[in-house]
Every structure is written in structure tokens, then in C-alpha cells.
Amino acid sequence: MAGGPGGDDNRVMRYHGSFAGGGRVPRAEAGSRRCIETAGRGVRRRTAAALAAAILVATLPVPASGCGYHVGLAAGLTTAHASSVPVAVAVHAAVGAGRLSPLADAPPPLALVRANGAMRTFSDALASQSAGLPAVALVLVEAHLWGRIVTGSAGTRFEAHAVGPAGGDVIVVTGEPALRALLDGRITWNAAAAAGLVVVDGPPGDRERIARALAEQFS
Secondary structure, three states: OOOOOOOHHHHHOOEEEEOOOOOEEEHHHHHHHHHHHHHHHHHHHHHHHHHHHHHHHHHOOEEOOOOHHHOOOOOOEEOOOOOHHHHHHHHHHHHHOOOOOOOOOOOHHHHHHHHHHHHHHHHHHHHOOOOOOOOEEEEEOOOOEEEEEEEEOOEEEEEEEEOOOOOOOEEEEEOHHHHHHHHOOOOOHHHHHHOOOEEEEOOHHHHHHHHHHHHHHOO
16 A cells, blocks of 8 residues: 555654754654763763862861861861862863872771872982072872971981971872872873863972973983
């Protein structure tokens, strides 16, 4: 039987939406488009949520005498360095894009040992360039964990789990995935700085000296 107005052809294929030229879009195609649009919105929402989580981690208050591994142990509160948010977002984006390796899940005590170990290794690396360099305060944005690298007459020492920077310290802000990539030789200091994965702050002259030393060490 030939299809005509109101015949089988019209019953088999219904239409929904329209083309720019006035034609109609098959309902099945319109449904596929809606599925694609819905999936795209879901990806954007998940990406925004992950970025928000990175920002939240970088801005949560933590105990003045501790870090994010010891939340609630002290009454006083402090906040992250001003560069913590952009560094946290840059690190998150680099991990998501596969340019940095994600951290393995670990209980807080083990995560603290791991982070302190990476910071101490960074201190040892800087010590080889530290003749006459100013003190450095290093902070990891994931848990606001501070450590200080101080050079004196007896050499360079690392102060783990510091309260924060001392007056005049040069401050280095980064995340643990970026720090580990530097220590493993998977990224250079200049590349990390250009990508916003590390930020050096402090008095201009001292800041430039530390940045030069780090660029030479992690080249």
C-alpha cells in the first residue's frame, strides 16, 4: 500500500523540531541531540565541582599550630597564602590533563609523612644551591602544610611542620603533585612556574635569588 497523507509513512516517522530551511527534524534525532546536550552539561557540572573542591581545599581554615592533617587540634585559625587558590586550580587542571600524576590515597598520618618527606627532599636539593640564600618557607596547598629551609653558619636545616613563614622568608607555594614532579625530574622549574604550579613570593631581591637557584637546580 502506497503511503500518502495520513498513511503508513507518516505513522512510521513522526517529526519533532525543524531545520533552518523549514524541514522537520526526526524525533529520534532530536532525542539524540538532547542526550548529547545533557551529557555535556553533566561533564561541565562535574568539572566545575572538581575545581570548586580544589579551591575549597586551598581556602579552608586550619589550626594555626598545625595543618590540614590535624584539623581541630588548635583553637586559632589561619588561612592559606594568597597564591594558594590559583596554584590549587593549576595543579588540579594539570592532574586532570595527565601532565601531573595524582596522589595515591593514604590515611592522614601516612599522607603527612609522605608530604614531609617530599618537602625535606626539596630542602636537600636547595641546600646544594643555598650559599648565602635567604630562608625559604614552603607550603603545600592540599593541607596548608608548611616547612622552613633555613641557612646558617652550621649549614642548611629543614624545619618540618612549621607554623608558617617567619618575617623576611621567601615563600614558595605549590602542590604535592607538582613538587613530586620536580623532584622526579618530570618537569622543570621554569615550566612549572610558567604553568602556575609554583609561585615564589617575598622581598623582590631575595625572591629573585631563590627563583634563580631553583631554576638551576630543577632544570
